[in-house]
Amino acid sequence: MTTGRNVKTRLKTAKGRTVSSQRWLERQLNDPYVHEAKRQGWRARSVFKLKELDERFGLLKRGARVLDLGAAPGSWSQYAVKRGCRVVAVDLQPVTPVPGALIIEGDFLDSAVQERLRELLNGPADVLLSDMAAAATGQRAVDRLRAEALGETVLDFACEVLTAGGSCVVKLVKGAEAALMPKALELFQTAKVVRPKATRADSSEVFLVARGRKGAPPASGAGEGS
Numbered sequence: 767m768t769t770g771r772n773v774k775t776r777l778k779t780a781k782g783r784t785v786s787s788q789r790w791l792e793r794q795l796n797d798p799y800v801h802e803a804k805r806q807g808w809r810a811r812s813v814f815k816l817k818e819l820d821e822r823f824g825l826l827k828r829g830a831r832v833l834d835l836g837a838a839p840g841s842w843s844q845y846a847v848k849r850g851c852r853v854v855a856v857d858l859q860p861v862t863p864v865p866g867a868l869i870i871e872g873d874f875l876d877s878a879v880q881e882r883l884r885e886l887l888n889g890p891a892d893v894l895l896s897d898m899a900a901a902a903t904g905q906r907a908v909d910r911l912r913a914e915a916l917g918e919t920v921l922d923f924a925c926e927v928l929t930a931g932g933s934c935v936v937k938l939v940k941g942a943e944a945a946l947m948p949k950a951l952e953l954f955q956t957a958k959v960v961r962p963k964a965t966r967a968d969s970s971e972v973f974l975v976a977r978g979r980k981g982a983p984p985a986s987g988a989g990e991g992s
Contacts, residue, residue: 799964803841809862812897813841814964815973816935822960823975825893825933826851833883833891833927834867835874835920836898836937843867846895854886874898880923890929896920896936899971906941909970913942917974918949924979925953932979940970950976 799811820826828850834843837855843864846853853867856879861869868886872879898920900912917936924934934954938946943959950957955978965971 797966808841808844809839810841811964813845815962816842816845816895818962818964819935819960819973819975820845820849823933823977825935825975825977827892830892831887831889833887833894835894835896837861837869840864840867840869842895842897843869846893851893854883854891856883874923875919884927887927890932891927892929892932894920894924894928894932894934896934899937899939909939910941913939914945917942917946921946921949921953921976924976928979930979930981933975933977934979936974936976938972938974940972943972943974946974950974953980954978955980 797811799814803809803811803813826832826846826849830851832846832851832853834846834853834855836857837843838857838859838861840855840861843853843855843861844867847864847866853864855861855864855867855869856872856874857869858871858873860871863869870879870882870886872882874880874883896917898916900909900916902909903912917938920936921934924932928934934950936946938959947957947959954976957974957976959972960975961972
């Protein structure tokens with residue numbers, strides 16, 4: 767991706783600004799994906815991760831029902847709507863409305879929220895996208911276990927709501943994929959772990975891309991790259 771920005775910006779330390787916030791601001795100012803997202807009208811640089819996965823695996827088709835978990839600030843929902851999909855999304859935080867998407871505020875782990883998502887889908891989903899992340903502790907082993915638990919919950923929900931042949935994208939921390947790959951291959955025809963180019967160099971995140979949901983959702987009945 768070419769942005770024409772070759773000069774690194776450094777900020778003068780501002781009174782009251784912490785070192786971590788200073789680093790975050792400098793990183794934002796010097797991140798080409800941040801500038802490109804802003805130029806194209808996307809809400810966050812993370813849209814380029816989904817775009818790469820979609821172009822590689824052919825995930826989003828016009829008319830598909832898409833469930834977006836952990837949607838804030840809304841760039842993945844924006845992208846899916848632009849691709850012609852019908853989007854239902856949820857996040858713990860308020861999300862500014864995305865035209866063409868139904869977005870609710872709530873905890874995905876709450877069974878009442880999951881039931882509301884099923885109602886809004888009004889039928890089986892074709893694609894489930896999860897950009898959720900468990901709260902980080904800074905302890906690698908603990909964070910991996912938390913990612914595994916959340917990822918397993920997402921796969922269980924995908925098993926309930928996806929149509930036969932459907933796809934699922936789950937964000938994980940590196941190392942968690944080893945525990946989840948057997949379950950993914952039990953539920954889907956194929957599963958791969960991908961680290962998109964837009965992933966920050968200091969990030970441990972990876973994405974599990976599972977395609978070809980086997981069978982059909984028990985309650986709903988019966989929507990390749992390399």
